[in-house]
Amino acid sequence: MQEITRNTKETQISASLELYGKGEGKITTGIGFFDHMLEAFTKHSLMDLHLKCTGDRHVDGHHSVEDCGIVIGKLLRETIYPIKSIERFGNGAVVMDEACVECDMDICNRAFLVFDMSCHADFKGRVGDFDVELTEEFFRAVAMNAGLCVHIHLKRGKNxxxxxxxxxxxxxxxxxxxxTPNERIAIPSTKGAL
Known part of the structure; x- marks a missing residue:
């Protein structure tokens, strides 16, 4: 299990991550909807994530959400690299009623994010106490700090x-x-290193 503490003038975060866990989480950020999203991430990644964030929410939620992404990204980087004997590429499409979002990923130690919500007429506003625009900020922070190439694409949806x-x-x-472990792959690159 990897652990990290990150303290700035804007946030104080402590977190731990078990990469191949049971999907259990204990999340406290002070932003209810964001906690719900991190719990969903934990459940469906089958990682165990404990994260506590105290942030300057009197300003807004930006620092808390982005800094949690930084911390989760760093935990992933420390746990994953150097990579060996994993599939490396992954994708998944998830539907929730009228919405469908697809994510494609390469664990390649070359950070990049494509975040395309263009088929939604107005991807702005709030869900509970969460600013919608912070969704992209979170995934950018995770991808950049974990060294992941991530493409997220909204296929359809309104809610x-x-x-x-x-x-x-x-x-x-x-x-x-x-x-996903795969012993036959060894280092999953023709370069011999990632």
């Missing part, structure tokens, strides 16, 4: 709650599949 939840779940599913 923001459904869209965001399908996004977190599809990311979890793609990550779980990419991390």
């Amino acid at each position: 923001l709650h459904h869209i965001i939840e399908a996004t977190f779940k599809s990311f979890a599913l793609a990550l779980r599949r990419a991390l």
Whole structure:
């Protein structure tokens, strides 16, 4: 199990991650909907994540959400690399009622994020106490700090709650599949290193 503590003037975060866990989480960020999303991520990635964040929510939720993404990304990087004997590529599409979000991923130590919600007329606003625009900020922080190439694409959807939840779940599913052990692969690159 990897552990990390990150303290800044904006947030204080302590977290631990078990990569091949049981999907159990204990999440406290002070942002209810975000807690719900991280619990969904934990459940569907089958990782065990404990995370406590105290942030400057009197400003807004941006620092808390982004910094949690940074911490989760760093935990993933410390646990995954150097990679060996995993599938490396993963994808998953998750439907929630009218919404469908697809995530494709490469665990390649080259960070990149494509976050395409363009088929939603207005991907803005709030779900509970969560600013919708922070969804992209979270996934950017995770991808950049974990060294993941991630493409997230909204295929269809109207309800923001459904869209965001399908996004977190599809990311979890793609990550779980990419991390599937496969001893036959050894180092999953023709370069011999990632």
